[in-house]
Amino acid sequence: MTPPPAESVAAMIRPVPRAPDSKVNRDLLAVMEGASLGYWALLGLSVAFVGLAGGIWIYQVYKGLGIAGYIHPVFWGAYIVTFVFWVGIAHAGTLISAILFLFRAKWRNAINRSAEAMTVIAVLTAAQFLGIHVGRIWKSYFILPYPNQRGLWVNFKSPLLWDTFAITTYATTSIVFLYVGLIPDLAIARDRAVGWRKLLYSVLSLGWQGTSRQWKSHNRSVLHLSGLATPLVLSVHSVVSWDFAVSIVPGWHATIFAPYFVAGAIFSGFAMVLTMMIPVRRIYGLEGYITNYHFENMSRFILLTSIIVAYAYGAEYFMAWYSGVESEQTAFYRRAFGPYWISTWTMILCNGVFPQLLWFKKLRTNVPFLFVLSVLINIGMWFERYVIIITGLSSEYDPAAWGIYTPSWYELGIVAGSFAFFAHLFLIFLKIFPVVAIAEVKEIAIHERSHAHAGEH
Amino acid sequence: MPDVLGIWNDPGDVAEAVTRLRGRGYTDLETYSPAPFTEVDDAAIEKPSRVRLFTLIGGLTGVVTGYAMTIWMANDWQIMLGGKPFSSIPPYTIIAFELTILFGGLMTLIGLLVFGRLPSTKIDPAYSARFSAEEFGVRVRCRERDVAEVEALMRGHHAKEVSLVGA
Numbered sequence: 001m002t003p004p005p006a007e008s009v010a011a012m013i014r015p016v017p018r019a020p021d022s023k024v025n026r027d028l029l030a031v032m033e034g035a036s037l038g039y040w041a042l043l044g045l046s047v048a049f050v051g052l053a054g055g056i057w058i059y060q061v062y063k064g065l066g067i068a069g070y071i072h073p074v075f076w077g078a079y080i081v082t083f084v085f086w087v088g089i090a091h092a093g094t095l096i097s098a099i100l101f102l103f104r105a106k107w108r109n110a111i112n113r114s115a116e117a118m119t120v121i122a123v124l125t126a127a128q129f130l131g132i133h134v135g136r137i138w139k140s141y142f143i144l145p146y147p148n149q150r151g152l153w154v155n156f157k158s159p160l161l162w163d164t165f166a167i168t169t170y171a172t173t174s175i176v177f178l179y180v181g182l183i184p185d186l187a188i189a190r191d192r193a194v195g196w197r198k199l200l201y202s203v204l205s206l207g208w209q210g211t212s213r214q215w216k217s218h219n220r221s222v223l224h225l226s227g228l229a230t231p232l233v234l235s236v237h238s239v240v241s242w243d244f245a246v247s248i249v250p251g252w253h254a255t256i257f258a259p260y261f262v263a264g265a266i267f268s269g270f271a272m273v274l275t276m277m278i279p280v281r282r283i284y285g286l287e288g289y290i291t292n293y294h295f296e297n298m299s300r301f302i303l304l305t306s307i308i309v310a311y312a313y314g315a316e317y318f319m320a321w322y323s324g325v326e327s328e329q330t331a332f333y334r335r336a337f338g339p340y341w342i343s344t345w346t347m348i349l350c351n352g353v354f355p356q357l358l359w360f361k362k363l364r365t366n367v368p369f370l371f372v373l374s375v376l377i378n379i380g381m382w383f384e385r386y387v388i389i390i391t392g393l394s395s396e397y398d399p400a401a402w403g404i405y406t407p408s409w410y411e412l413g414i415v416a417g418s419f420a421f422f423a424h425l426f427l428i429f430l431k432i433f434p435v436v437a438i439a440e441v442k443e444i445a446i447h448e449r450s451h452a453h454a455g456e457h
Numbered sequence: 458m459p460d461v462l463g464i465w466n467d468p469g470d471v472a473e474a475v476t477r478l479r480g481r482g483y484t485d486l487e488t489y490s491p492a493p494f495t496e497v498d499d500a501a502i503e504k505p506s507r508v509r510l511f512t513l514i515g516g517l518t519g520v521v522t523g524y525a526m527t528i529w530m531a532n533d534w535q536i537m538l539g540g541k542p543f544s545s546i547p548p549y550t551i552i553a554f555e556l557t558i559l560f561g562g563l564m565t566l567i568g569l570l571v572f573g574r575l576p577s578t579k580i581d582p583a584y585s586a587r588f589s590a591e592e593f594g595v596r597v598r599c600r601e602r603d604v605a606e607v608e609a610l611m612r613g614h615h616a617k618e619v620s621l622v623g624a
Contacts, residue, residue, distance in 0.1 A: 021586075021590050022491075022590040022591040025589075025590055145526065145530060151534055152534055153530035153531070153533060153534055154530070155536070155538070156527040156530065156531065156545075156548060156549055156552055157538055157541065157545055157548045161552070162548070162551045162552065162555075165551070165552050165555040165556070166551075168555075168559070169555040169559040169562075172559055172562065173558060173559065173562040176562050176563065176565070176566050177562075179566075180569060183575075184492075184589075187589055188491075188589040191585075191586035192586065206570075206575040206577065207576050207577030207578060207579070207580060208575065209577075209584045209588070210489050210490045210492075210588055210589065211487050211488060211489060211490075212487075212497065212498040212500075212502050213501075213502060213574065214573040214574070215490060215493045215494075215497075215498050216498045216505070216506040216572075217506045217508050217568065217569045217572040217573040218493065218569060218573060219493050219495070219498070220505065220506040220508040220509060220568075220569075221508050221566070221568065221569040224509060224561070224565045225562060228512070228516075228558045228561050228562050228565070229562075231554075232555075232558045235551075235554060235555070239551065439491065439492045439493070442491050442492040442591060443492035443493060443494070445591075446468060446491070446492060446494075446591060447468075449466075449467075450467045450468060450469055453467060
């Protein structure tokens with residue numbers, strides 16, 4: 001399919017609406033206009049960190065994975081921890097877009113776009129860690145089932161292969177979902193933009209005009225994509241959890257892992273949406289669209305998933321004790337009281353204890369509190385993966401083979417770079433694409449207006 | 458043949474007008490809405506979109522590809538792993554599931570493009586930026602002598618403006 005010649009399409013649209021433009025358009029498109037000094041400073045800072053991390057990565061490719069803190073028997077370190085963390089962050093977007101769409105939870109309209117964008121960006125961030133972790137990046141294509149002269153194929157019985165397929169599918173489907181939702185909004189932007197933006201939006205909006213045929217197909221597509229994405233979102237982190245659970249490492253080999261990881265992913269994803277959207281709402285004055293009601297609903301999700309996660313922590317300890325298996329008991333004892341006790345207690349406090357404050361409505365509606373809590377949850381969820389992966393590997397069956405892993409500064413630099421990577425793409429997204437789904441917000445606004453109008457008669 | 462364009466604020470009125478216009482035989486019409494309104498879209502086109510066919514075909518292709526690829530590859534170069542059968546269905550189900558979603562999703566996108574007639578290089582002369590604000594438009598193509606009737610029908614259903622496209 002060739003994209004439409006943008007300039008001819010743009011020329012065909014009568015640019016100036018005779019009636020004044022709608023308030024929703026003006027408010028929400030304003031986010032994309034101009035950029036303050038603070039914006040440029042943040043963008044510059046995050047790009048600098050991405051550059052720094054890129055430099056470290058090139059050095060690592062040159063020197064080898066020896067510069068990471070790997071020490072026998074821990075050969076999955078901060079990179080895999082961060083990979084799992086970002087895949088988890090990617091879960092809120094699809095949950096909000098797909099599952100809440102199927103449940104007809106209209107409140108999702110204000111936050112679905114930003115959450116979907118975060119999903120796509122987080123998956124892209126996560127996917128890089130597979131390349132960073134393998135060290136010999138030039139051989140990373142070995143993971144794909146491609147015809148080769150050796151006649152060899154990949155091992156589909158390996159969870160790492162399942163993961164490759166799950167992440168690829170999730171990235172692709174999330175991008176499709178985000179883009180399909182964006183098309184009508186891109187047409188809104190196209191009708192009002194000038195210069196290079198008009199060209200960009202004309203190409204990306206594909207000549208959208210909002211005809212019945214287009215809306216009907218669009219509605220159907222969103223419904224079907226939601227239907228497909230709902231099991232997908234549950235499967236992705238299940239598959240990630242099987243990277244661990246299918247092995248026999250004490251502390252990993254548990255059937256609870258899939259639901260435990262999915263709940264944790266939704267938990268951390270919602271926290272990240274809060275971390276990002278609270279400042280965005282404040283800076284761009286979007287209080288009329290993203291209200292405290294939305295934040296409160298998200299914090300209810302956080303509370304629910306926190307309880308599930310806390311239950312999983314408890315269940316893990318119970319099963320270790322109840323099983324009577326010494327290696328399991330030792331692994332969990334060392335988690336809480338061994339060399340990694342700080343990580344473990346950070347995880348328990350941030351994910352299991354602090355979120356319980358959300359039982360109080362006063363705190364659920366206190367935006368500064370939610371912001372602080374969401375940051376703490378992000379930290380706690382990074383440590384959760386650290387605890388699972390590192391403590392699991394560091395003390396397996398034979399105490400003679402135990403080892404203590406500490407991430408090296410190079411690894412921490414790349415981990416910091418991943419946060420900068422996420423931030424810089426989100427900042428760019430803010431300025432190029434509508435951060436709130438305009439057409440969906442309008443749908444509700446017009447319905448309300450019609451009902452109010454009907455009430456007058 | 459002239460094109461008559463009516464403009465509305467309320468989706469309910471648009472739906473009624475479209476139903477009436479089509480009932481009177483003016484079937485060459487197009488609606489422009491700022492957001493999805495099922496009442497308007499269903500009045501203009503009764504049948505549900507056939508995007509679902511594409512999703513179904515994509516999903517079925519995915520599940521077949523997933524099993525066929527994994528089973529064939531495992532048997533093409535047989536490697537014994539822990540005495541498990543080469544065609545190990547449970548792990549391959551994961552691949553088949555992921556490909557069902559992947560192909561289903563991509564085919565849904567293609568379905569949207571096919572049935573929404575996108576990408577389109579032509580923008581209707583009747584379309585304007587008003588319809589990506591908060592107004593609704595209905596464009597009816599009719600014979601010269603029917604223009605007055607179409608206008609009367611539109612105004613009768615609360616159209617706030619009626620004009621000839623290009624006039």
